[in-house]
Amino acid sequence: xxxxxxxxxxxxxxxxxxxxxxxxxxxxxxxxxxxxxxxxxxxxxxxxxxxxxxxxxxxxxxxxxxxxxxxxxxxxxxxxxxxxxxxxxxxxxxxxxxxxxxxxxxxxxxxxxxxxxxxxxxxxxxxxxxxxxxxxxxxxxxxxxxxxxxxxxxxxxxxxxxxxxxxxxxxxxxxxxxxxxxxxxxxxxxxxxxxxxxxxxxxxxxxxxxxxxxxxxxxxxxxxxxxxxxxxxxxxxxxxxxxxxxxxxxxxxxxxxxxxxxxxxxxxxxxxxxxxxxxxxxxxxxxxxxxxxxxxxxxxxxxxxxxxxxxxxxxxxxxxxxxxxxxxxxxxxxxxxxxxxxxxxxxxxxxxxxxxxxxxxxxxxxxxxxxxxxxxxxxxxxxxxxxxxxxxxxxxxxxxxxxxxxxxxxxxxxxxxxxxxxxxxxxxxxxxxxxxxxxxxxxxxxxxxxxxxxxxxxxxxxxxxxxxxxxxxxxxxxxxxxxxxxxxxxxxxxxxxxxxxxxxxxxxxxxxxxxxxxxxxxxxxxxxxxxxxxxxxxxxxxxxxxxxxxxxxxxxxxxxxxxxxxxxxxxxxxxxxxxxxxxxxxxxxxxxxxxxxxxxxxxxxxxxxxxxxxxxxxxxxxxxxxxxxxxxxxxxxxxxxxxxxxxxxxxxxxxxxxxxxxxxxxxxxxxxxxxxxxxxxxxxxxxxxxxxxxxxxxxxxxxxxxxxxxxxxxxxxxxxxxxxxxxxxxxxxxxxxxxxxxxxxxxxxxxxxxxxxxxxxxxxxxxxxxxxxxxxxxxxxxxxxxxxxxxxxxxxxxxxxxxxxxxxxxxxxxxxxxxxxxxxxxxxxxxxxxxxxxxxxxxxxxxxxxxxxxxxxxxxxxxxxxxxxxxxxxxxxxxxxxxxxxxxxxxxxxxxxxxxxxxxxxxxxxxxxxxxxxxxxxxxxxxxxxxxxxx
Numbered sequence: 003x004x005x006x007x008x009x010x011x012x013x014x015x016x017x018x019x020x021x022x023x024x025x026x027x028x029x030x031x032x033x034x035x036x037x038x039x040x041x042x043x044x045x046x047x048x049x050x051x052x053x054x055x056x057x058x059x060x061x062x063x064x065x066x067x068x069x070x071x072x073x074x075x076x077x078x079x080x081x082x083x084x085x086x087x088x089x090x091x092x093x094x095x096x097x098x099x100x101x102x103x104x105x106x107x108x109x110x111x112x113x114x115x116x117x118x119x120x121x122x123x124x125x126x127x128x129x130x131x132x133x134x135x136x137x138x139x140x141x142x143x144x145x146x147x148x149x150x151x152x153x154x155x156x157x158x159x160x161x162x163x164x165x166x167x168x169x170x171x172x173x174x175x176x177x178x179x180x181x182x183x184x185x186x187x188x189x190x191x192x193x194x195x196x197x198x199x200x201x202x203x204x205x206x207x208x209x210x211x212x213x214x215x216x217x218x219x220x221x222x223x224x225x226x227x228x229x230x231x232x233x234x235x236x237x238x239x240x241x242x243x244x245x246x247x248x249x250x251x252x253x254x255x256x257x258x259x260x261x262x263x264x265x266x267x268x269x270x271x272x273x274x275x276x277x278x279x280x281x282x283x284x285x286x287x288x289x290x291x292x293x294x295x296x297x298x299x300x301x302x303x304x305x306x307x308x309x310x311x312x313x314x315x316x317x318x319x320x321x322x323x324x325x326x327x328x329x330x331x332x333x334x335x336x337x338x339x340x341x342x343x344x345x346x347x348x349x350x351x352x353x354x355x356x357x358x359x360x361x362x363x364x365x366x367x368x369x370x371x372x373x374x375x376x377x378x379x380x381x382x383x384x385x386x387x388x389x390x391x392x393x394x395x396x397x398x399x400x401x402x403x404x405x406x407x408x409x410x411x412x413x414x415x416x417x418x419x420x421x422x423x424x425x426x427x428x429x430x431x432x433x434x435x436x437x438x439x440x441x442x443x444x445x446x447x448x449x450x451x452x453x454x455x456x457x458x459x460x461x462x463x464x465x466x467x468x469x470x471x472x473x474x475x476x477x478x479x480x481x482x483x484x485x486x487x488x489x490x491x492x493x494x495x496x497x498x499x500x501x502x503x504x505x506x507x508x509x510x511x512x513x514x515x516x517x518x519x520x521x522x523x524x525x526x527x528x529x530x531x532x533x534x535x536x537x538x539x540x541x542x543x544x545x546x547x548x549x550x551x552x553x554x555x556x557x558x559x560x561x562x563x564x565x566x567x568x569x570x571x572x573x574x575x576x577x578x579x580x581x582x583x584x585x586x587x588x589x590x591x592x593x594x595x596x597x598x599x600x601x602x603x604x605x606x607x608x609x610x611x612x613x614x615x616x617x618x619x620x621x622x623x624x625x626x627x628x629x630x631x632x633x634x635x636x637x638x639x640x641x642x643x644x645x646x647x648x649x650x651x652x653x654x655x656x657x658x659x660x661x662x663x664x665x666x667x668x669x670x671x672x673x674x675x676x677x678x679x680x681x682x683x684x685x686x687x688x689x690x691x692x693x694x695x696x697x698x699x700x701x702x703x704x705x706x707x708x709x710x711x712x713x714x715x716x717x718x719x720x721x722x723x724x725x726x727x728x729x730x731x732x733x734x735x736x737x738x739x740x741x742x743x744x745x746x747x748x749x750x751x752x753x754x755x756x757x758x759x760x761x762x763x764x765x766x767x768x769x770x771x772x773x774x775x776x777x778x779x780x781x782x783x784x785x786x787x788x789x790x791x792x793x794x795x796x797x798x799x800x801x802x803x804x805x806x807x808x809x810x811x812x813x814x815x816x817x818x819x820x821x822x823x824x825x826x827x828x829x830x831x832x833x834x835x836x837x838x839x840x841x842x843x844x845x846x847x848x849x850x851x852x853x854x855x856x857x858x859x860x861x862x863x864x865x866x867x868x869x870x871x872x873x874x875x876x877x878x879x880x881x882x883x884x885x886x887x888x889x890x891x892x893x894x895x896x897x898x899x900x901x902x903x904x905x906x907x908x909x910x911x912x913x914x915x916x917x918x919x920x921x922x923x924x925x926x927x928x929x930x931x932x933x934x935x936x937x
Contacts, residue, residue, distance in 0.1 A: 046412065048393040052099040063100045071100065071118070075125055083133040087210050090126050091217040097122045102173065102390055105383075106412060112379050115386070119171040124162070126220050127179065128266040130210040131155050134203040135267075144199040145192035155267030157187040158200050158237065159275070160207075162265035163227050163258055168351040172382075174389035174396075176222035177211070180262070184271040185239040197239065204237040222395060227258060240275045247282045257335045259283045260342075261351045284343035313428050315406070315421055320385050321397035325428030327385065329435040330378045337365050346575065353378055370434055377427045384424070387412040399424075452483060453493065456500050465509030474513040481520060485527045494885060498530035498537055505541030529603065532886030535662075535875040536599050543592050543710070555597060556606070559615055565594065565622035573630060580634045584702055587627055588709035594619050599662060599872055609868040609894060610861070616660035623712055624649060624666070624703070625758040631699045639691060640682020644675035647692055647729065648759025649699070650767060652719045656755040657833045659864075662871040665714035666703070669721075669754075670696040673732040673763055692729035700728075719750055732763070739774050745787035751775060752825040753833045776829040781847075788823050789922045792816065802877040804904055807867035812914030814867060817860045820918045824848065835860055842921070852917045859910040865894045866907065880904075 053060065063070040074093055081089040101118050104110035110118075135155045139147045147156045163178040165171050181204045188196045204225070212223040225236050229246035247255065259279060264272025313324050321327045334356050342348040345363060350356040354375045361371035385397055387409045400406050403417070410417040457479075466472050482499070489495040506512065516522050530537040560568065572590050576582040598619070602612040628649060632642065652667035654660050674688035686694065696717075703712045721730050721738040730738075739751070751771055756764035801810035808814045821835040824842025832838065836857055842848035848856075870878040873887045880888055880900040888900055897903035 046102075046390050046392075046408075049099070049102055049390060052095055052102070056096055056099055059096060060099070063096065064103070067100050067104065071097070075122075078125060078129060081129075083136060086129055086133050087213075087215070087220075088217055090129065090210070090220045091215065093122065093126070094220050095218065098173070098393075105173070105386060106390075112382055113169075116165070116170045116172070116382075119173065119175070120162075120166055120169045123166055123171055123175075123177050123221055124265045126211060127160055127162075127177070127207070130207040130220075131158070131160060131203070131266045133210065134206040135200075137206070138199045138203050143195070143202075145188055145195050154269070154271075155203075156200075157184040157196075157268050157271060158182070158203070159184075159264050159267040159269065159272035161262050161272055161276075163262050165261075166265065167261035167263045168353065170352065170382075172389060172395075173386040174393050176224050176395055178224045178227050179208075179265075180228045180243075181225065181237040182240045182243055182272070182275060183237055184268060184275075185241055193239075197235070197237070200237040201235045208236070229255075240271070240278075244275070244278055247279055251282055253339070256283045256339060257332075260335050260338055260349070263351065283339075284346075284349065285339075313425060313432070315399055315424055316401040318399045318424075318428070319397050320381055320388065320399060323428075325430070325432035325435075326397075327378065327381045329431050330374050330381070333374065333435045334360065341365055373430065374434060377431050380423075380427055381431075383413065384409065452486070452496050456496055457483075460500070460503055463504050463506065465503055465506035465512075468510060471509040471513055474517050475509065478513060478516055478523070482523055482527070485523055489527060489886070495527060495530060499527070502526070502530050502537045502541045505538060507542075525600070528886075529600070532890050533599070533603055533873045535871070535873055536596075536603065538875075539596070539599075543596075556601075559607075559611075559618075562618040562621050565618055566626055569622055569626040573626065580630070581707070583630050584627070584705075585707050585709045587623060588707060588712050591619060591623055591712055592709065595662065602868065602872060603890060605893065609865040612868055613659040613661065613864065616662065616664065617655060617658040620655055620660055620664070620666055620713060621651065621658075621757050624651070624668070627702050627712075628699065628758040631702045632695065635695050635698050636682065638682060638684050639686050639694075640680035642672070642695070642760075643677035643680045643688045643691060645673040645763055646760035647672035647695065648763045648767060649757050651755045651757040652750055653753060655757065656753040657835070658755070659834070661868050663875060665716050667716050667719050668700075668757075669717065669719060669735075670699070670729040671732055671735050671763070671767055672729055673760075689727065689729075689731070692731075693727055696729040719747075721747075732766070735767075736770060739770070745784055746791055748774065748826055749788070749819070749822040752822045752830075752838065755833060772831045775826060775831060779827055779829075781827055784823065784827060785922045785924075788819060789919075792819060792918075792922070803879075804908060805866070805870070805878040805880070807863040807870065807877075807907075810911060812859065812911035812916075812918065814860065814863045816918055817856050817863075817914060820856065820921060823922075847924075848921055852921070856914055856917060859914040862895060862907065862910060866891070866903075869894055 056063075059070075074096055078086075078089055078093050097118065101110070101115055105115045132152050132155065135144070135158065136149070136152045138144045139149060139152060139156065144151075144156050151157070159182055161167070161180040161182065163180060165175055166177045166179075171177070181200070183196065183200045185193060185196070208223045208225060211220040213219060225231070228234060228236070228238060229243050229251075234242075259276070260283065262276060264270075264276070319326060331353055334353055337360050338348050338350070338356060341360075341363070348356070348359050348363065348365070350359055357366060357371040357375050357378075360366040361368045366374075384399075388394075388396060388399065390412060391405075391408055400409065406421070407417050410420045413420065460466060460475075461472070466475060486492050486495045486499065503509075516526070526540075529540060569587065569590055572586050573583045576586050595616070598607070598612055598615045601607045601615075602609065607615065636642070648671055650656070650669040650671060652669060654664055655666050655668070670692065672688075672692040674692075677688060679685050679687050680691045700715045700717070704715050705711065717728060718724055720726055720728070721735060721743070739747070751774060754771055756768050758764075795809075795815070796811065799809055801813070806813070810816065818835055820842075821838030823838075824830075824840075824845075824847060825832065825838035827847060828841035828845045830837060830841035830844075832841070839848065839853040839857055843850055843853045866878065869887075869891045870876065873883050873890065878891065880891075883891070892898070892900065892903065895903055895906075897906060
């Protein structure tokens with residue numbers, strides 16, 4: 003169906019005297035514009051006047067509107083500046099007419115209608131800006147500018163805000179603009195002259211668009227969304243605007259910038275400015291405090307406009323009233339503010355697509371998003387019909403029945419049906435959005451009588467120092483206490499919660515998070531009642547709760563590769579800011595570490611899986627930050643001389659088995675390949691280069707920053723220990739391992755793993771590692787060395803009581819030592835404890851029963867070790883970890899009581915110690931089973 007055939011489907015017109023009659027336009031018109039004028043004029047005097055004024059242009063426009071509009075836009079671009087005000091007004095009439103007819107007939111969907119109106123607004127503001135800036139330049143009022151600077155307005159940009167920014171202009175919208183100029187284009191001495199010139203140009207541009215003449219107006223132009231409009235000029239320097247938003251910017255301004263886009267002038271400078279505002283608009287953490295801000299703003303608007311009370315159709319405000327367009331926009335934008343800082347996918351200027359994206363990421367239920375999107379489109383259609391009647395910037399439904407009948411006719415509807423549908427839609431929008439912004443106060447009952455002194459002292463804590471935090475927490479407290487009363491030990495859980503609240507530096511954001519997501523209270527109670535160490539971590543890093551709400555908290559573990567990809571995306575979002583990258587990595591790692599802890603605490607994963615997950619996370623951090631550090635270092639000292647460097651993970655990192663508080667054992671190996679020095683602004687000798695690069699990497703991992711540390715780093719396993727250089731050349735590493743290394747250093751190699759750096763160098767080091775391990779061993783000497791090491795370890799450090807899972811005969815460190823010995827004797831390349839024990843069996847050094855018992859014992863002590871780090875951060879003391887902690891520990895190990903578990907640990911450690919001692923005393927058996935050992 004052609005466009006002009008669709009026009010024949012225009013809805014029936016309203017004529018108060020003659021009643022409704024069908025509006026027909028013959029394809030091609032056949033000169034029958036009179037009927038179009040007569041029919042449309044009954045419902046819309048404004049459209050009637052447009053048709054009469056543009057009757058010569060209308061046939062061309064209806065036959066091919068796309069070409070007609072393109073020709074119109076070309077003609078306007080070619081218009082001389084002195085004729086532009088009149089030409090723009092004529093252009094506005096044409097665009098308004100064709101858009102109205104296309105809208106009324108259903109030939110264009112809402113997005114096409116609003117997009118066409120917005121495209122014209124963009125063009126009009128660009129042409130008006132070019133004309134007024136051009137006049138300034140020709141008068142030599144803009145310092146240093148020439149006519150070549152006119153297309154980008156000499157460094158000035160207008161940011162389209164609101165519906166113009168979102169390409170969603172109403173039929174009779176005003177346009178909201180913020181005008182800024184790039185002060186960096188001017189010498190400091192010229193700043194004030196440039197500023198004055200831009201202010202004059204802005205005022206003249208607004209007048210060209212806004213002033214009403216005999217030919218009408220182009221767009222009502224509003225410049226009041228700029229920073230502090232009562233005291234600032236109509237055009238500001240970008241630097242001044244940035245300082246304003248960073249210091250006193252408010253939530254409503256953040257929401258406004260969701261839809262902001264450069265629309266005229268220096269678009270590149272505008273894009274740069276918006277990028278600088280990204281941290282202001284899109285917060286790093288989930289920002290649930292924005293809900294209360296938005297709700298307060300809604301209430302202020304209602305009070306100011308007198309829009310409270312029940313929904314009544316006559317005079318109802320379709321934009322600001324209950325259930326109106328603004329309700330849907332606030333709902334959408336607030337959810338975007340909450341989550342958009344963490345997920346750039348949600349940063350969409352357009353209301354309906356933004357709702358779809360929020361639903362796709364789980365922030366809005368699918369049915370709610372679909373319902374609100376449908377209501378939004380309907381509300382906008384009604385709004386357009388209201389504004390078509392007399393070209394009025396109004397959102398109010400007519401107060402008279404006659405006026406409502408006009409709207410019904412323009413929509414092709416009967417009035418009773420339209421009224422019924424309007425009430426239903428407005429009511430449903432209000433119910434869906436009001437529940438989000440102002441949920442009913444939760445006042446659950448509790449059975450347990452808590453210590454009032456504990457509760458009373460909460461008001462003295464830093465987290466409750468602001469009135470807003472107190473108000474939100476007051477709503478939360480009954481629900482928190484109810485859930486605490488349902489725990490096994492309510493008073494114990496209350497004290498744990500007390501410690502959590504005492505450690506919180508601030509409360510508004512976290513309390514808002516709980517207020518909007520009550521299910522998180524269960525998780526908080528679970529943590530504070532079970533794992534005090536995790537609760538302490540939470541009080542210092544409450545932002546990690548964001549990850550729980552993010553939608554992927556309980557999805558399958560992504561593995562090392564998935565973590566690397568995720569971290570790479572996080573770092574890429576920080577651009578070239580090195581410190582922001584390091585802080586972002588810390589925040590990211592905290593969230594993933596928190597996830598591992600919660601999953602372990604709740605039984606989603608085992609201790610074995612948790613150890614691997616912690617190791618995956620550490621490896622991803624090291625491999626992800628290494629290129630960032632190298633790039634930053636290279637900017638000053640040039641690229642890595644020779645082949646480059648790699649990082650070798652040792653100990654638990656190499657074996658891919660960490661706990662919640664493990665440090666990282668690392669060795670840096672480089673190959674300068676004969677290159678003596680780097681080539682950069684400040685060149686360094688190769689050895690010094692790699693030593694300082696290593697120090698930079700250690701700092702990147704371990705330096706305390708706003709988000710804390712990533713990991714403590716230990717480099718004492720490098721050749722020659724603390725006496726050797728922090729970075730080792732490949733040749734030195736080879737020579738040392740081949741000719742100078744002690745037995746313990748070859749034992750350490752059994753768990754070494756390349757984790758980051760130059761790929762071919764990583765492969766070469768791994769190949770060399772396997773070659774060293776495969777060399778024949780003097781089994782007697784190796785066992786004697788290990789026995790001596792074991793004795794020295796025992797003399798140097800005694801176990802921290804019966805619950806020390808790591809230190810002591812037959813415990814973790816002891817079993818690991820024997821496993822490494824088995825791997826070294828057999829020349830095995832596997833890195834895990836189980837693989838080392840199996841290697842010992844394969845060469846006849848251990849029997850299968852011994853290996854199985856050692857592996858079982860190791861597994862038990864690993865469970866206790868992981869639990870101790872999660873629950874208390876130190877060796878477990880059953881009497882101090884509380885009922886929840888004890889229950890978690892027993893669930894992990896499968897024992898009936900802590901007394902039974904303690905006895906089991908003691909028995910197993912004794913038996914394992916005996917097996918290890920016996921194995922180290924029988925090296926003569928090695929070598930008869932096809933292994934690498936020698937007697």
